[in-house]
Amino acid sequence: MIMKRTKWFFDHEKEEKWLNEMGKDGWQLKKVKARRYTFERGKPGSHEYGMLLLDAVPALSRNSRSYIDFMESSGAEYVSRCFRWAYFRRETDQGPFRVYTDRDSLHSHYRRVAMMNGLIGVANVTIALSNLERGIEIGWVLSNAIVSLPFLWAAYLYVGKMRKAKKDEALYE
Amino acid sequence: MENRDSQPLTEAAYYILLALHEPRHGYGIMQTVREMSRERVNMGPGTLYGALKNMTEKGWIEPFGPESESRKKEYSITDEGRRIAAAELERLQELAAEGVKIILGSG
Known part of the structure; x- marks a missing residue:
């Protein structure tokens, strides 16, 4: 049995959480394509999911390919990829699966996530402003301006996460 | 170059250096660190990947053996890495000794 869902996340940690809740309900992630998630009916809670941001799409980057290889050799299974986000899972009986475990x-x-979103956001604002200056139809100007908003919001969100991660550093290694 | 010998290592970095006193690949390192820490330190693969890359760049560890290009890539500690690990051990011993004196009062 297959189920498809479309969903948009600013915060990939919420996305991971959602995927894990779906998994606990017996819907195991199969594929992610342009924010459309395909789930397959399986054993509830059999796997735990985790995401990571690649440097570039694997076809263009040896580094990204070797990262995926490394994840697989460490016992994780490569499930899918959506733009630069790679989705992995690991069997729950191997213990809790978290991709990053230190501050x-x-x-x-x-920082990488904030940079990616920030760059896309700023690029869209720049296009909007330069189109405005060149007297291009206001609809185009607005569409770029609107597209920039979710990216800028995500960048802001991740700068906050960076701060939070730094906060404890004075006391803990 | 700046002398960073007195800089504490992170727990993960210290355990990785210990684990690599024998050549191991990624999964082997994760398992060994888990065992050494009695299941307390569960290193995520993303954290380990970044740490291995950093340590290779610093020359503390190096790819080992004929499989160095494949997915079963193994790593091994270098002389520099041994020196760093030994310096950290010394630092930890000092911390522990002072703690024993003051906290346990057996000076």
Whole structure:
């Protein structure tokens, strides 16, 4: 049995949480394509899901391919990919599955996500402004401006996560 | 170069250096660290990947053996890595000794 859902997340940690809740209900993730999730009916709670942000799509980056290989050699299963986000899962009986387990790596992960969203957001604002200046139809200007909003919001959200991850550092290694 | 010998290592970095006193691949490192810490330190693969990359760049560890290009890539500690791990051990011993004196009052 297959089920499809379309959903948009600003916060990938909420996305992971949702995927894990779906998994606990017996819907195991099969594929993610352009924010459309395909689930397959399976054993409830058999796997735990985790996501990571690749440097680039694997076809263009050796580094991304070797990252995926490494994840697989460490006992995780590569499920799917959507743009630069890669989805992995691991059997629950192998213990809790978290991709990042210390503040440093979590912090740099948040930074990468913030940068990616920030760049897309700023690029869209720049296009909107330059179109405005060139007197291009206001509809186009607005559409770029509107597209930039979710990305800028996500970047803001992740800068907050970076701060939070840094906060404890004065006391804990 | 800045002397960072007195800088504490993260727990994960210290355990990785210990684990690599024998050549191991990613999964082997995760398992070994788990065992050494009695299941307390469960290193995520993303964290381990980043740490291995950093340590290789610093010359503390290096790819090991003929499979160095494949997915079963193994790593091993270098002389520099051994020196870093030994310095950390010394630091930890000092911390522990002072703690024993003051907290347990057996000076």
